[in-house]
Amino acid sequence: MADKKAQLIIEGAAPIDLPVYSGTLGPDVVDVRGLTGEGYFTFDPGFMATSSCESKITYIDGDKGILLHRGYPIEQLAEKADFLETCYLLLNGELPTDAEKAEFVSTINNHTMVHEQLKNFFNGFRRDAHPMAIMCGVVGALSAFYHDSLDINDHKHRQISAIRLIAKMPTLAAMVYKYSLGQPLMYPRNDLSYSENFLHMMFNSPCEEKKVNPVLAKAMDRIFVLHADHEQNASTSTVRLTGSSGANPFACIAAGIAALWGPAHGGANEAVLNMLDEIGDVSNIEKYLAKAKDKNDPFKLMGFGHRVYKNFDPRAKVMKQTCDEVLAELGINDPQLELAMKLEEIARNDPYFKERNLYPNVDFYSGIILKAIGIPTSIFTVIFATGRTPGWIAHWNEMISGPYKIGRPRQLYTGPTQRDYPTNK
Numbered sequence: 001m002a003d004k005k006a007q008l009i010i011e012g013a014a015p016i017d018l019p020v021y022s023g024t025l026g027p028d029v030v031d032v033r034g035l036t037g038e039g040y041f042t043f044d045p046g047f048m049a050t051s052s053c054e055s056k057i058t059y060i061d062g063d064k065g066i067l068l069h070r071g072y073p074i075e076q077l078a079e080k081a082d083f084l085e086t087c088y089l090l091l092n093g094e095l096p097t098d099a100e101k102a103e104f105v106s107t108i109n110n111h112t113m114v115h116e117q118l119k120n121f122f123n124g125f126r127r128d129a130h131p132m133a134i135m136c137g138v139v140g141a142l143s144a145f146y147h148d149s150l151d152i153n154d155h156k157h158r159q160i161s162a163i164r165l166i167a168k169m170p171t172l173a174a175m176v177y178k179y180s181l182g183q184p185l186m187y188p189r190n191d192l193s194y195s196e197n198f199l200h201m202m203f204n205s206p207c208e209e210k211k212v213n214p215v216l217a218k219a220m221d222r223i224f225v226l227h228a229d230h231e232q233n234a235s236t237s238t239v240r241l242t243g244s245s246g247a248n249p250f251a252c253i254a255a256g257i258a259a260l261w262g263p264a265h266g267g268a269n270e271a272v273l274n275m276l277d278e279i280g281d282v283s284n285i286e287k288y289l290a291k292a293k294d295k296n297d298p299f300k301l302m303g304f305g306h307r308v309y310k311n312f313d314p315r316a317k318v319m320k321q322t323c324d325e326v327l328a329e330l331g332i333n334d335p336q337l338e339l340a341m342k343l344e345e346i347a348r349n350d351p352y353f354k355e356r357n358l359y360p361n362v363d364f365y366s367g368i369i370l371k372a373i374g375i376p377t378s379i380f381t382v383i384f385a386t387g388r389t390p391g392w393i394a395h396w397n398e399m400i401s402g403p404y405k406i407g408r409p410r411q412l413y414t415g416p417t418q419r420d421y422p423t424n425k
Contacts, residue, residue: 006030010040025059025068041410052407053240057090057394058231062308067315069229070094078318083224084108084194087166087390090229091397105194111167112188112197114175115145122179131176131382132261138172139165140254150248152400161249162393169386170194174201177379195221198386203374215329216373219322223366226315227384229391230308235259235266239392240399241407249396256392257385266381266388269367272303273336273377281335282342293352303364304347305357312359319365326372340368 008016016038019031029051032042044050059068067074070089077086081095088096088104096104121141125134142164143150149160171188178185178201186201196212199220204210230236238259242252260266278299279288291299306313327337344360347353370380 003028008035013038016040023054026061041412043412047237052232052237053399055232055395055398056093057398058229058391060231060308062306062310065309065311065314067230074226074314075318078222078225078315081225082193082195083221083228083387084166086225086228090390090394091162107163108167108194109190111164112171112190114142114168114171118142118145119175119185122175125179127180127182129180131180131378132257132385134176134179135172135382135385136254136257136261138176139169139257140251142168143248143250146250152243152246152248155401158249158397158400162390162397165249165253165389165393169389170198171201173379173382173386174198176382177202177375180378193217193221195224199373213329215325219326219369219373222318222322223369223383224387226319226362226366227387229388229394232395233265234262235388236392236395239396243396243399244404244407246406249393252396253389253392256388260381260385260388266384268302268361268363269370269384270377270380272340272364272367273371275300275302276336276339276343279339279343282339285339285343285346289347289350289352301347301353301358303367304353304360306361309361311357313361315362316360316365319362319369320360323365323369323372326369330372332372334372337368337372340364 003022004020006018006020008018010016016035018034020028021031022028035041042050057070059071060066069077069086070093072089072095077089081089084105085096085101088101118138118141121138122134125137146161146164149157149164151157175185184206186204186206188197189200192200192212196217199212199217200209232240235256239252239256242255243249247255263271279285288299289301291297292301327341344364348359353359367377367380370383371377375383
């Protein structure tokens, strides 16, 4: 039932009544589905003013810098919850009890290994293949190994697929990294936490296993939490659109990974370090800040401001704290990290950036943290995909669980009108 009505008046035509709905938070939405029957479509490139679905998972208020998962502020989850607890919340709608969490963690741990034959897929890629190219391939290929749970209309099958994806993504991510180095692949260990296990598989070898630094494990866990979901972004919308065709969950997540691959989406933290390479030295900061302010200069200050957040990124404060903890723990003397911290200090106090609310965002700090841990920039987006997996699955499952239609956007056609093929050709 509509909360109220809007009326669309088009010159020369009768007024059209449109239902208006109100959510629990956020602006009201005008239901334009009835326009098709009246001979009209809406035009909204980039879907900046279009609600493509109804969802109960994540809410963002970009003007106020608010990000809620199932109603819980991201700052509280990053401080008090770990990644698997956040996964449970996104998937099930409520925080787990102690018993539910213990069972969920145990189930995840028991699904971290991947089929041995999956190793053969890696051998088909060149050693210098982009890690995201490999991730797209191997995640999609999981459907060939786990076809016992691909009935998307079966709730139990959807649960099993969700568990498998969350459990196996860090294993696959570490395998991608090891393959690029030519090192032996490391098996997961069920006695470690999710993030400890990931770092173990990334940096240990059969020759030498070191204990994972708890400060770095905590930082890695927070990175996963802060990337777990972000409402209807490009990759999540891609997962939903792919899922609307009835595709299996592994194919849908592979599609999300492909969308995340783009530099305007998942590659943002990698772009921060590339920008720092371009700036080169602390002495060049003022020069590049001037370039960033010049409308005629193509240079952009990466990692500042956000497409959605017009005030500040609520994830950035937590990430900055984590960044400080990691750098203090490692005592790294890295010119690029020194440059990043100096750039942050100057930009945060520059009137130009303050007036425009161009504060450092989550990507600025996450790139610095990952570099400090020892993770190469080419793996950054793979880690992003690992963290975003529970959000993708939650949205896919929410859509599949209720009535849905295959996605079919319309267009404003501006090409030639109908014409006949020439008879003298």
